Amino acid sequence: MTSTFTADFREEYEIEKARWLRRRFLWYTGVVGVIGVLSVLATGIGFLMGRVPENAAFSAVIALVMNVVATGLYFTAFWTAYRQRSMARGAVLRWAYLLIVVSGVLNIVSTPIVLEMRRDEFREAVQRESGEFSQAIGTGARFSIRPDKRTAEDSPGTDGESPVVEGAEATKKGVLEGASGPREVDEAEVERAMARTVIFGSGLGNVFVTHLFACLFLPWTPRESFKPLLPLLVLNAGVSLVYVRLIPLEVLLTIVGSPVIAVPGLLICWWRHGRFKNKFHYRMLRGRYGEMRQELLSARQIHESLFPSPIVEGAVRMDYRYEPMRQIGGDYLYARMTGAGDEGKLHLIIIDVTGHGIGAALTVNRLAGEISRELGEHPDIAPGELLTGLNDYLHHTLATHSVYATAICVRVDPSGSSLSWASAGHPPAFLRAVDGRIERLDSTTLVLGACRGEDFRPNEQTIRFGPGDAVIAYTDGATEARNAEGRMLRVEGIQRIIASARPDSEGGWASALLRGVDAWRFGPPQDDTLIVEVWRPLR
Numbered sequence: 314m315t316s317t318f319t320a321d322f323r324e325e326y327e328i329e330k331a332r333w334l335r336r337r338f339l340w341y342t343g344v345v346g347v348i349g350v351l352s353v354l355a356t357g358i359g360f361l362m363g364r365v366p367e368n369a370a371f372s373a374v375i376a377l378v379m380n381v382v383a384t385g386l387y388f389t390a391f392w393t394a395y396r397q398r399s400m401a402r403g404a405v406l407r408w409a410y411l412l413i414v415v416s417g418v419l420n421i422v423s424t425p426i427v428l429e430m431r432r433d434e435f436r437e438a439v440q441r442e443s444g445e446f447s448q449a450i451g452t453g454a455r456f457s458i459r460p461d462k463r464t465a466e467d468s469p470g471t472d473g474e475s476p477v478v479e480g481a482e483a484t485k486k487g488v489l490e491g492a493s494g495p496r497e498v499d500e501a502e503v504e505r506a507m508a509r510t511v512i513f514g515s516g517l518g519n520v521f522v523t524h525l526f527a528c529l530f531l532p533w534t535p536r537e538s539f540k541p542l543l544p545l546l547v548l549n550a551g552v553s554l555v556y557v558r559l560i561p562l563e564v565l566l567t568i569v570g571s572p573v574i575a576v577p578g579l580l581i582c583w584w585r586h587g588r589f590k591n592k593f594h595y596r597m598l599r600g601r602y603g604e605m606r607q608e609l610l611s612a613r614q615i616h617e618s619l620f621p622s623p624i625v626e627g628a629v630r631m632d633y634r635y636e637p638m639r640q641i642g643g644d645y646l647y648a649r650m651t652g653a654g655d656e657g658k659l660h661l662i663i664i665d666v667t668g669h670g671i672g673a674a675l676t677v678n679r680l681a682g683e684i685s686r687e688l689g690e691h692p693d694i695a696p697g698e699l700l701t702g703l704n705d706y707l708h709h710t711l712a713t714h715s716v717y718a719t720a721i722c723v724r725v726d727p728s729g730s731s732l733s734w735a736s737a738g739h740p741p742a743f744l745r746a747v748d749g750r751i752e753r754l755d756s757t758t759l760v761l762g763a764c765r766g767e768d769f770r771p772n773e774q775t776i777r778f779g780p781g782d783a784v785i786a787y788t789d790g791a792t793e794a795r796n797a798e799g800r801m802l803r804v805e806g807i808q809r810i811i812a813s814a815r816p817d818s819e820g821g822w823a824s825a826l827l828r829g830v831d832a833w834r835f836g837p838p839q840d841d842t843l844i845v846e847v848w849r850p851l852r
Contacts, residue, residue: 322597329593331402333532335394338405341530342391342412349384353377372427379419386415406533410541413527417545420519421552428507508556509563516552517567520545521574528578534586535579542578546571609640609671616641616674619681621648628727629659633845634823636790642841643673643718644788647684651692659725660688662699663845665739665788666718673841676716680706696722696735697773700758704737704769707762717762721754721786725778725847732778735771737761740792741804743811745822747781747851751812754784783848785811785822790842794834802833822846 356377359365365373390408394400524542531538550568617635624631631648643666650657664680666673683706687699694702699722707718719739725732734742738760744752757772778784787807794802810829817824823846830842 326593334402334405335400337530337532338394339391342387346384346387346391349380349387353380372430375423375427379423383416383419387412406537409531413523413541414544416523417520418548421516421549424516425511428510505559508559517549517571525578528581532585532589533582535582538578538582539575542575613641620646628655629725629849631847632821632823634827636838636842638838638841639670641674643668643677644841644843645677645681646843646845649688656728661723661847662720663786664718664720667716676711695773696724696733697771700735700737700771701769704761705766708765712762717760719760727849730777730779731775733773733775735773740787740789742784742786743808745783745811780849781851783822783846785826786845788843790838790840791830791844793840794830796833797835
């Protein structure tokens with residue numbers, strides 16, 4: 314789901330990542346540049362105040378020059394990113410790679426050069442450590458005496474054997490002779506000490522710090538963060554191989570294990586990148602949800618504008634209640650009076666399209682246009698003829714997409730006290746007579762779109778509809794309402810409510826029946842619900 318969502322918002326995601334990287338890159342180059350300036354100033358002040366030893370002056374100058382070069386490069390990158398406010402992410406990454414690689418190369422290459430210039434300091438340091446080690450052995454060693462096989466000529470006045478004091482771990486002449494000072498250090502020991510400093514110290518350590526510091530600032534992926542580190546590890550391996558003759562095992566272990574220095578930075582990048590992606594997804598979902606709610610609200614206003622206004626005056630009256638499962642649905646009501654006064658006739662069509670939500674509402678919009686066209690061209694069209702026309706339209710345009718609909722068409726003629734209807738697979742409507750008698754208006758034909766025109770027979774029927782009578786029609790959202798036990802209300806439940814209830818003072822049977830359905834239903838609606846009442850008032 315995450316990858317699919319990111320693909321849907323790929324452009325916004327990449328733009329957001331580029332902006333974020335540029336902002337953090339400015340901070341990164343600015344901070345490193347300021348640190349570099351402070352380091353250069355500190356070194357310069359040290360030179361001016363004479364605090365740099367003479368034997369370390371040249372190496373300090375080299376370090377100063379390299380620091381100036383690196384600092385200048387960081388400020389150049391800062392200025393470039395600052396001027397290009399729409400800098401592409403790839404360009405920022407190239408600058409970051411360049412900065413890290415150049416800084417790492419300067420550190421790796423300069424380290425052996427600077428150490429070679431400070432060889433005397435290393436020699437003195439090794440001598441001091443050696444002297445301290447000798448004193449430690451002199452105070453804690455156990456000694457033994459063994460004969461020294463020498464000839465009499467080598468030792469005049471002896472019998473050829475003389476006792477020699479042997480330490481438990483090593484014999485130290487300076488210890489046995491007393492405080493005779495540190496021993497002379499072999500040049501190979503100095504080179505080995507310098508090699509360890511180059512391999513384990515300044516070179517690899519500076520690369521680790523440079524990479525980690527960049528990862529603390531830059532919001533790049535783990536793969537992107539490892540890319541500039543790879544050439545530095547190769548270069549460090551090459552420099553380390555120069556000392557392989559001195560400490561072969563340590564050099565090989567260092568080369569093999571050097572990629573480990575990338576682990577802290579990679580973990581930081583992995584955590585930050587995942588956190589950014591999750592926050593981006595949440596923000597996009599929240600924004601898109603708000604947009605969709607606004608769009609659905611607008612769509613609902615358009616959809617409900619297709620519904621007629623209640624008819625509250627005249628010989629025939631109509632009212633309804635509509636409860637979509639979502640913001641909009643696939644139930645639709647069309648009502649139109651033709652003629653004037655008591656001679657006027659009411660044409661009413663209820664349609665229930667398969668499906669729910671936006672797709673069903675779009676289908677309703679198409680059917681509403683077709684109904685308006687049919688009644689506009691034939692104002693006195695019979696219910697059966699109207700159903701036949703709608704079936705042809707659905708069969709040729711929407712049934713190929715597996716879209717079907719149920720419908721009931723009613724025409725009320727108050728002058729003749731008659732009601733004609735044709736129902737295409739729709740739930741039965743109920744006629745409640747003024748004397749309390751209830752009659753079912755069952756389906757008369759197949760659902761719309763299921764068969765071709767010549768196979769569609771509407772089977773229109775007519776029934777008496779006098780003053781005080783009422784017809785209650787509904788969609789399957791009412792019959793399919795389930796209670797807490799999972800039982801549906803069904804048509805029989807609708808009939809029980811109509812038989813036992815009384816119409817509300819406001820809303821009539823439509824309001825009373827919807828209230829009964831809601832009382833039966835457990836949980837939110839599982840389908841769109843439309844309830845319509847057509848009645849003739851008593852005079």
